[in-house]
Amino acid sequence: MNLILKYCFFAIYIICTFNAECYTADQTKALINNLTTGYNKNIKPRYNQSELITVRITLDVISIQDFDEVKEVLAIVGYLHIRWYDDFLTWNPEDYGTISNTSIINDVLWKPPIILVNKVNKIENLMDSWQKVRVLHTGDVFYFPVGTHSVTCTPDITYYPFDSHTCYFNFSLWEYYETEVVLKPFTKEVLRTYYTANGAWDFLGSRVDKNLFGSLSFGLYLKRKPWFVLFNVIVPMTLMVFLNAFVFFIPAECGERISYGVTVVLAIAVFLTLVGENLPKTSSPMPIISFYLLALLITSILITAASIFSLRIYHQTSSENVTSFMYQIEKLCRSKSINWKQKKLKNETDLHNLKNNVQGSKKNHMERNVSKMDGSPPVSTILSDLHGRNKHLNFTNRDNTQSIEERPEEESSLNEKDSKDNTEGTWKDISVALDKMFFALFIVLFTVETVVFFAIVTLKP
Structure with a gap:
């Protein structure tokens, strides 16, 4: 027991001596x-x-x-x-x-x-x-x-929502x-x-500066995290305008084109209001996103106006003559469609001919091998000689008979085609051609607007 007390006193002495x-x-x-x-x-x-x-x-x-x-x-x-x-x-x-x-x-x-x-x-x-x-x-x-x-x-919200700021605390x-x-x-x-860490801002760095009159400025470099604005404002806006361009695929007979276009325009206007509430009330500088959203709104309004114009052409009475300008537009669109179909048909025909040539070459190769084995002429040669004799005998009669029978049918088909071009369906064909042209035009315009906007805000100096 005395030994334990000695150790305790020694520990207390050490603590009091070395502990300040x-x-x-x-x-x-x-x-x-x-x-x-x-x-x-x-x-x-x-x-x-x-x-x-x-x-x-x-x-x-x-x-x-x-x-x-x-x-x-x-x-x-x-x-x-x-x-x-x-x-x-x-x-x-x-x-x-x-x-x-x-x-x-x-x-x-x-x-x-x-x-x-x-x-x-x-x-x-x-x-x-x-x-x-x-x-x-x-x-x-x-x-x-x-x-x-x-x-x-x-x-400085010029490149909103990819903006960055420097804020100072002046002491x-x-x-x-x-x-x-x-x-x-x-x-x-x-x-x-x-x-x-903050959920909306990244703290990139800081600096300390000496100012006049002995004050110190502590600068904070902040950068916005853009994902919230992208997924809640920009992406819905772009998708709505892209969806609005498909109004030209709605049949003109259903009568829902105008209401569809106006609904999308109103939705875009609501999004513009929401974005405006979250931006500073200043005109210098103006954020690029404001110009982009305004461009989308104008594009959507133009789509609605183009849809109304196309409906007006579609319901044009047959008593009114087609103007040369409208006819040229319809002819241009039709020629583009025909050329595309002809090109597709030509590719399919070339592919079919290529398959036939491959199969014919295989067949000729097999026949030559058989003729070499038994010494007889190829089967294709015999069949071609018989076919040539029959063709030579019947060629003249068949050709004359076919030409006499088909000429009235060709003349009647031409007359039917000419009469069809002069019917009331001409205005409807022009309306369909305008729908195709407007759809391609607004898709290209929308794509250019979006690419230019993201190029400016992401590749900022």
Whole structure:
């Protein structure tokens, strides 16, 4: 038992000897009373009042609370690292149980009057806070005021939603000249010791600048995450305009073309309202997405107008003659369609002939092999001789008879075709041709608008 007590006393001795935190509450009270008694917080903490006080400061961002582009306000949660030297707050740790540092309420000490210049609401002294200051026995004072800081930040939304911004927090000293108290940064960038990522913005980097009159600016580089805007605004808009172009595939007899087009135009107008509410009310600069959405709206209106025009042509009375301009349009579209069909038919015919040639060559090769084996002429040669004799005998009679029988049928088909071109179906053919032309035209226009928009906002300088 005595051995155990000896080891316990030895451990206590070691702890009290090598641990600087081994002190009592009475010693802490005595230290604080001695430091604060007779301390005047209204004078500079220097024995030589003409001596310059250097206050070092840096910003540590915890999270980005909100960035309201409409109100042009950026709010963050963070705290400041502030350090200065006080001649009146020094002591010998050995006199107070090896106390090397302590915390004191800030109301009784001198503090540099630091303000946030571009704060949105009321400008206040950041040092007037409930947090305590940490004082070292060497006279170094550390202060870490934490809170929500909201500043004005004018965003550049030219390339919205692929935009990036630089917002500044301008801190400055109040009441003192630069020859009395000066601000200097701790680091060359903003700290992110306890930073939590934001769902809408990426924190790319930061910088610290020295401004006029001794103020410091802490700049934050922010970039928007565009996926929310892409999938909730841009993609639905583009799909609606693309779907609106298919109005020309709706049969003219059903009577739903105009209502379909007007419905899409109204939906696009609603999306324009939603986008406008989330953008700053400024004309300089104008976001490129506003021009793009306006172009989509105009394209949708033109599609509706073209559909109305096509319906007007379709229901044109047969008593009115077809103008040469309309006829040329219908002829052009019909010729393009015929050429495409002829090209397709030609490709199919060439493929069929190629298959026949391959099969014929295989057959001839087999016949030659058989003739070489038994010495007889090829079967194809015998059949071709018989076929040639019969063809020579019957050629003249069959040709004359066929020409006499087919000539009236050809003349009648030509007459039917001419009469068909002059019937009321001509206006309907022109309407169908216009539908094809309008569909191709607006699809190309829509594609060009979309490609140009994404090329500008993604390949920005």
